[in-house]
Amino acid sequence: MAKVYLTGAGPGDIELMTLKAARVVKEADVIIYDRLANPEILDMAKENCELIYVGKEDGKHSVPQDKINEIIYQASLKYENIVRLKGGDPFVFGRGGEEAIYLYDRDIKFEIIPGITSAVSVPAYAGIPVTHRGITTSFRVVTGHETPKKKISQLEWETFLNDETIVFLMGFHNIKLITNKLMDLGKRKDYPCAVISKGTTPQQQVVTGTLEDIVEKSKDLPTPAIIVIGEVVNLRKEICWFK
Incomplete structure (x- = not known):
């Protein structure tokens, strides 16, 4: 059978x-x-x-x-x-x-x-833990590309303003929309962000920045790429191990 x-x-x-x-x-x-x-x-x-x-x-x-x-x-x-x-x-x-x-x-x-999801493993290969004691106790994984057929977004943007880590998958082409939306809602402009291209592979590239400047900094990265938004991005300086 x-x-x-x-x-x-x-x-x-x-x-x-x-x-x-x-x-x-x-x-x-x-x-x-x-x-x-x-x-x-x-x-x-x-x-x-x-x-x-x-x-x-x-x-x-x-x-x-x-x-x-x-x-x-x-x-x-x-x-x-x-x-x-x-x-x-x-x-x-x-x-x-x-x-x-x-x-x-x-x-x-x-x-x-089941397979190891990029939502956790790709940040790990970039030296970014999605949770860390004293910084954040939770993280969420969000689609960065909703189907065009949806007339109303299922994303509750107002709930993204706490300090949990946000991982956007399939969202690189909408990174400007995502960062502008978060800043418009009140998230501070210097909030840490990272874009990780071709994560866990020898071609991996990582760009870090803020909500205000990550769009310009990451504009030349190839896809696939994920976006990580959260204070845990700052830990990359100490935890970065994969080069």
């Missing part, structure tokens, strides 16, 4: 992939993978494994999500072991829930294999 493994590939460094994810990749008959999964992972696949790319480039869907759902389903009618490989974790803005429901509605067995 076919089984689909909705699998987190981790943030980029191939050694941050879980043992379970590596095992199912090696056993897969087909791997349906996205842009953010380290391409070296595909080298683990067996020789006759079919590889199907369904990546998204800079916010533009090369394959619409509804079609991706159907590709996974059709693969389950043809193969026994299907791996849907996603960068990071399937359930952290990875639409793994949508794919799981699609399979459930069609009586296809599936398993979720």
Whole structure:
């Protein structure tokens, strides 16, 4: 009987992939993978494994999500072991829930294999802990790119004014909107920020600044990139370890 493994590939460094994810990749008959999964992972696949790319480039869907759902389903009618490989974790803005429901509605067995999310690991590789005693006891992970179909934003911006760490994923193209919104609401202009490009990989670049100047400082960074806003950014001077 076919089984689909909705699998987190981790943030980029191939050694941050879980043992379970590596095992199912090696056993897969087909791997349906996205842009953010380290391409070296595909080298683990067996020789006759079919590889199907369904990546998204800079916010533009090369394959619409509804079609991706159907590709996974059709693969389950043809193969026994299907791996849907996603960068990071399937359930952290990875639409793994949508794919799981699609399979459930069609009586296809599936398993979720969590992955290390970039929301925590990428700041760690930049020397930025998302929590730190005496500075912040909480953090939130926020999408920086809401679907254009939404008429009303689900982001409650007014709740972003405390001192918890805020990590924006998929938000680099909206960084000016994000920083201006926070300053307009009253967050101080010199509040610490960081942008981390291609985190956990040899191409990682980190720029630090404030709400007021981070847009200009980070303008030349390549994607993918995440935004970290919080006093913990200042700890990078002492904790920075990955170069």
